[in-house]
Amino acid sequence: MRIVVENVAKTFIDSKREVTALQNINFAIEEQEFVVLVGPSGCGKSTLLNIVGGLMSPTDGLVYFEGTNQKQPNLAIVFQEIALFPWRNVFENVVYGLEEQGASKQEIQEKGQHYIDMVGLNGFEKAYPKQLSGGMKQRAGIARALSVEPDLLLMDEPFSALDAQTRTLMQEELLTIWNRTKLSTLYVTHNIQEAVYLADRVIVLSRHPGTIKEIIRIDMPKTGRDSEQNREQFEKYSNQIWDLIRHDAQEALLEG
Ligand SMILES: Nc1ncnc2c1ncn2[C@@H]1O[C@H](COP(=O)(O)OP(=O)(O)OP(=O)(O)O)[C@@H](O)[C@H]1O
Secondary structure, three states, X not given: OEEEEEEEEEEEEXXXXXXXXXXXXXXXXOOOOEEEEEOOOOOOXXXXXXXXXXXOOOOEEEEEEEOOOOOOOOEEEEOOOOOOOOOOOHHHHHOHHHHHOXXXXXXXXXXXXXXXXXXXXXXXXXXXXXXXXXXXXXXXXXXXXXXXXXXXXXXXXXXXXXXXXXXXXXXXXXXXXHHHHOOOEEEEEOOHHHHHHHOOEEEEEEOOOEEEEEEEEOOOOOOOOOOHHHHHHHHHHHHHHHHHHHHHHHHHHHHO
């Protein structure tokens, strides 16, 4: 399935002012592609992700899905703050979407366990959210999203609330999982290194209004991007993206 975003614009109107959050947004996410949206604060990353996920409608333009008969394909979203149900244990949280889909008991058992194993939470099936660290909660949230085997995975700053070391480990794990599942993914981050580490293509947004500044293909193998031998190329991409964002990021900082 291919996801096409065509001429999307979004204007928010409240009592005081009108904010054009997005304008003239055109891109596609190919089957099995990992696309990352980067840009400074307020450039419209989350708004765009929410529009692609159908949680918000655009003021103009449209999002459509090619190569599928389904009117509404199966999407799963992972947010920065994983909202696990506190009264459900890890297993029960992970299989929530499967239950909603009306999966059989056997399917729930098999898929639930498969994705719990995939995110490294085996042994914690019966633990409750309050007993888990931030990284473990995030793993449970990812397993819950994966368990419905979505056509498109949407992730909005999923690791930004984690400490730096946990974040690095989670990025590595996400890449391992992605290499196994090859799920079409749209991923939002502020973090340029994270974008270069994970993406097939990086979409750089500028702000006021949020438009696409450039789309950069990260032409490196998906494994070992952070290795010594790839360091130079990794930094070249990071610098290229930072040069595109720098001015807008400075403005965002001054505006607070
Ligand atoms: N519900 C809303 N009502 C009014 N304005 C909004 C609303 N949601 C977002 N905006 C505005 O739209 C613009 C884009 O916001 P958005 O949250 O999508 O940016 P972002 O790039 O995800 O920011 P950040 O990186 O800080 O999360 C901002 O100027 C924001 O203030």
